Amino acid sequence: MSDNHERIRAILREHGRLSQDPSALGDNADLYQAGMTSHASVNVMLALEGEFDVEFPDHMLKRNVFESVNAIGSAIEELTAGR
């Protein structure tokens, strides 16, 4: 799980357009408050799909799914469950 969080942080660093380095953000820190735009969240989603070999279904394209490292981690866990 913590390995996933590091992989998520690496993607946020590259695609999230955050105002600070993701390593300085807590797992529950609000990424939108940290500067992530809706467009950046699309880039993050596409990068996550490549990194974890998953596809986010339309019903998961919710603001709260991408609002924190923990929230993204839970979504990845859900999408990779049963592998």
Next chain:
Amino acid sequence: MADGGQDARRAPVTARMSNVSVGIDLVQISAIAESVDRFGERFLARVFTPREIAYAKASPAQFASRLSARFAAKEAVRKALRLDGVAWRDIEVVRHDDGACGIALHGTARDLAHSDGGGLAVSLSHENDQAAAVVIATRDA
């Protein structure tokens, strides 16, 4: 008669405001171009409809700015209607015969909004590296 006149001046304002909502969004055009470069067709297909992509590609010089204005419009619709959990391509910017733009809602967006987009007005703008959209939504009382 005088009382009626006062009521007529007061009441409609409240009624009208409760049926109108607005959304606005601003997008950096170079950032959209970067997404196209990095993610290619995956980005285009997840966010835009075939008609929107065809319209943007019809003018290579304006490709990124047209996509950016449309992205801003989609986000402005989400804000105006408080839509969440809907596909980006289910919110479409359409062009009418007279060149004016409108919004068409599809799939889950149409279901959640209880509208095909007919009650939405949109205005797009872009200059230099910025594209913007404003959407006004009106609902029947």
